[in-house]
Structures are given as structure tokens and as C-alpha cells.
Amino acid sequence: MKIETAGGGSEPDVELIALDRSEANRLKKKLLKKPQEEMVDEEVQTDEKALYEEPHTDEELVDQELDEVGEDWVEEEPEEKWVLGTKRLIVAGMTSGGVGLVLSAVVALVSQIDFLLPEQFYESTIGIALSLTMTLIAVIVVSIAIIAWVISIGITVIKYGQFQVEKRGTDIIVSRGLLERKQLTLKEHRITAVRMVSSILRQPFGYTTLYVESKGGGSAEEQQSTMLIPLIKRSEVEDVLAQFLPEFSFEEEYTLSRLPKRAKFRYMIRSVFPLLFVIVPIVYFFQPVGWYSLLLIIPGMLVGHWRHKHGGFYHDDQFVIMQWRLFNLNRVLIPKRRIQAADVVQSPIQRWRTLSTFSVSILSSLSGKSFEVYDLGEEDGRTLLAWFSKHHTQLDSNEKEDEPL
Structure with missing residues (x-):
């Protein structure tokens, strides 16, 4: 269970690990009670307990408040509800752009286990690669890309499965996840x-x-x-x-x-400038073929035009x-x-x-x-x-x- 407050940083202000689900629900209900209800409860409890009960420790008072909330608190019915359907969930996975992340993870994994592989493995792999035709290599590359695409779809489905947004009063509750169910409560204000x-x-x-x-x-x-x-x-x-x-x-x-038309040139320059860090070394070390890398300036200018347009x-x-x-x-x-x-x-x-x-x-x-x-x-x-x-x-x-x- 994570609790965040206004002005918090990237990490939650409070994080409770391995908390019992029932305790987490009771604590959540206590924290989400309206301020007016909190004030009334505190006044009544203070007046009654001051007369008839002995002082308690802070832990005992917290436990008692959670017990009172746990059984009597009735969860409001959502005023509004939005659910991500199965069709859109699949579309979200197909368009998530997670293929690159999957391939990066595979490359990182291979780089970590390469020392476990024998030298004969690399020799046989290189020999097989040299014997393949360009058509077969293209088929293998496309197959790997498709597999990575399917994996990225699966990751999205697991992460955002059963996604729904509910509104209860001023609370907006976002729930998602198939294997690991996560719930986030936002205050509208x-x-x-x-x-x-x-x-x-x-x-x-x-x-x-x-x-x-x-x-x-x-x-x-x-x-x-x-x-x-x-x-x-x-x-x-x-x-x-x-x-x-x-x-x-x-x-x-x-x-x-x-944006005004006179700003387009600045957008093009900003898009082309990072490419120079790639183009200049290629031109310097791979002459005369490296001069063809100057063609990268054309897509850079198109990206700049695109950014200016939108x-x-x-x-x-x-x-x-x-x-x-x-x-x-x-x-x-x-x-x-x-x-x-x-x-x-x-x-x-x-x-x-x-x-x-x-x-x-x-x-x-x-x-x-x-x-x-x-x-x-x-x-x-x-x-x-x-x-x-x-x-x-x-x-x-x-x-x-x-x-x-």
C-alpha cells in the first residue's frame, strides 16, 4: 500500500509492504473518509472516552478507529464507470510500441549470459549465418520482430487487463492488472x-x-x-x-x-542537429561511402517540418x-x-x-x-x-x- 500527498516527489510518502488485504482496505477506508465525518467522529469519541475510559497509546487508538470504520463503513456505489474493453485492450497492446523494449531486454539478457556460452557456440552460429541467403535472413528478422510484438501485446494485456475507472464522490479510482491488481485513488480537486x-x-x-x-x-x-x-x-x-x-x-x-512560418527553420535545425553526432564520425571514418550518411539530413528536416506543423x-x-x-x-x-x-x-x-x-x-x-x-x-x-x-x-x-x- 502506497500513500502520496501533495508536493510529494517521485517516491510515495508512505509505503507499507506485505500488508494484510483486510487491514489495507480498512486503512484505505479510514483515509478516504470525508473531513466532516472525521471531525464529528473525533468530537464524539473525545467527549465519550474522556469521561469513561483510561488513556490509550497511539497504536491502540489507531487500531480502535480502524475497527470502527472496518465494519460500519459502507462503500459508495460509483457515480460513473469506464471500462477498457477486450478489443481496445488488444489494440492498446498492438500499438504500444513495446517491441523495442522487448528486443532491448533480450539483448541485455544475452549480454549478461554470454560468458556462459562456449566458444563453439559462437563459431557454429557465425558459420550458419554466413551460409544463409538474404531471403532467409530477412524471414528470420521478421519472425523475431513478430515474436517480440506478440510478447509486447501480452505484457500490455497483463498490465492493463480489467482496467476500469470509477468515480465515487470526489474520488477517482483507477484499477488495473491481471496478475498484480493495482488500485489508485485520486482526489478530483x-x-x-x-x-x-x-x-x-x-x-x-x-x-x-x-x-x-x-x-x-x-x-x-x-x-x-x-x-x-x-x-x-x-x-x-x-x-x-x-x-x-x-x-x-x-x-x-x-x-x-x-506557429508562424518563420519558425519552421528553427524546428528543422533542432531536428537535424542531433544527427550530426552520427553523420560526422561516419563521414570521417568511412570515406568515401560515409558521405551517403548526409542523406539522413532529409528525414531530419521532415521531422522538423512535422513538429512545426503540429x-x-x-x-x-x-x-x-x-x-x-x-x-x-x-x-x-x-x-x-x-x-x-x-x-x-x-x-x-x-x-x-x-x-x-x-x-x-x-x-x-x-x-x-x-x-x-x-x-x-x-x-x-x-x-x-x-x-x-x-x-x-x-x-x-x-x-x-x-x-x-
Whole structure:
């Protein structure tokens, strides 16, 4: 059992190992009781026990409170429920992109046991490989890829099998897992942003993954976010948000403001630059064939064009929406009142090109979390900063009006 609080880091604040299931359920019910119920219980218990009972140790008091909650507490029926069906679970596995992870694990395993294999094994393997035709080698490679793909599907099915999301009052409960059943409880008022991530494999089919950013952070494997729904149609996101997170429900149609054309060259440069660390050594050590590696610049420029094309933003009185792409397409929805800080920065080159970078920060993990849109227009950056500053100026004036004279 893991317990996390607002402002927590990557590790849980409390972790209880090998806890009895019944004790875990009773402790969970006690922790999730509403504050009003807690106050009433404490007042009644204090008044009665102060008159008739002897003082108890802290451990005895905790045990007694858990016993009282365990039998009398009635679990609320879920107000809303969302279940990941078998078909979508299989689709999630097929598009998870876990093939590379499986192959990496196999390579790592082989590297650890290579000293156990005799030299004759390597000699016979090399001899067999040299005797194979290119067609047979291609068949073997494809077969290995298919096997790794099937394994990645199995891993996804085991990890996210019987996935469901329930809402009870202000609690959002996420349950998943076939072999190891995991359950996570989120408080609705602690959620600060909603993020949609569409991988390269899922985007053509209109699927996305829904994450939430919450005070207290999330898991390290999910980049300190919490996965709310592993696979959902983009067209269904609004309905799900209206059911589980009304604060993030966005009923009006909106169109993202795209990045200016003059920013495209900067996106291309940023995409091509990492490739130079590969191209330069190849050209230097493998002349003249190495010059063909310069062709890698073309796909790098296409990736930069792709990233520029999908970057954008939108804002109104209540929300700001930011979209960007590295390889996966990311779109984050943040209510204005959840933003802790906003900033617009310009490098000398951006100032010359009348561009800027807009960033917002929210409460999430111990260090918070920031989202940026690079190379939007200078005027757009000023507009977004003024939009946020106006909101906080109004809040400050309201607080001053509320202060007693």
C-alpha cells in the first residue's frame, strides 16, 4: 500500500509492504473518509472516552478507529464507470510500441549470459549465418520482430487487463492488472491538468492516451504523470472529461493557433542537429561511402517540418491549451486557476526573428511541472502573458477587497 500527498516527489510518502488485504482496505477506508465525518467522529469519541475510559497509546487508538470504520463503513456505489474493453485492450497492446523494449531486454539478457556460452557456440552460429541467403535472413528478422510484438501485446494485456475507472464522490479510482491488481485513488480537486498523448502508431486510428497531472505527482514510468485511460478515441475524450472531471470539460469547439512560418527553420535545425553526432564520425571514418550518411539530413528536416506543423496553442477566459510534438503528439489542457506561473522568454535569435517561447508551471511533483510551446510569435507570447497576468491581478484585487479594515 502506497500513500502520496501533495508536493510529494517521485517516491510515495508512505509505503507499507506485505500488508494484510483486510487491514489495507480498512486503512484505505479510514483515509478516504470525508473531513466532516472525521471531525464529528473525533468530537464524539473525545467527549465519550474522556469521561469513561483510561488513556490509550497511539497504536491502540489507531487500531480502535480502524475497527470502527472496518465494519460500519459502507462503500459508495460509483457515480460513473469506464471500462477498457477486450478489443481496445488488444489494440492498446498492438500499438504500444513495446517491441523495442522487448528486443532491448533480450539483448541485455544475452549480454549478461554470454560468458556462459562456449566458444563453439559462437563459431557454429557465425558459420550458419554466413551460409544463409538474404531471403532467409530477412524471414528470420521478421519472425523475431513478430515474436517480440506478440510478447509486447501480452505484457500490455497483463498490465492493463480489467482496467476500469470509477468515480465515487470526489474520488477517482483507477484499477488495473491481471496478475498484480493495482488500485489508485485520486482526489478530483488535486488534479491540475489533463494531457493527451497520441503515439505515431495510434494517431492514424484516432486513438490517444489520457493522463492527469495531480498534486503529489505520479509514477516515474509515466513521467511523473498518472494514466487515467490507456486507450480512448479522441472523439470520446470530451464525454469522459464531462463524466469524471467536469472542471476540465470543454464543450465549445476551438481551433488551435498555429506557429508562424518563420519558425519552421528553427524546428528543422533542432531536428537535424542531433544527427550530426552520427553523420560526422561516419563521414570521417568511412570515406568515401560515409558521405551517403548526409542523406539522413532529409528525414531530419521532415521531422522538423512535422513538429512545426503540429505545434500550437489556444486560450479563452478559463483555459489554455498547448500542443507540441517530439515524436508523440502531446496536447495539455490547463484551467487558468490551476496555473502557478507563466513566462515568456526570448533568445537573441528569437528576438531577431520576432519569436518567443511561452511556458506555464503547475503543481505536480515536488519540483512542479512545466509545459512549453517553442517559437510562437512574439505578439502571441505577449498576449498569453497578459492573459495570465490579468487573471492574477484580478485575484490580488479581490483579496485586498476582502481584507478587513
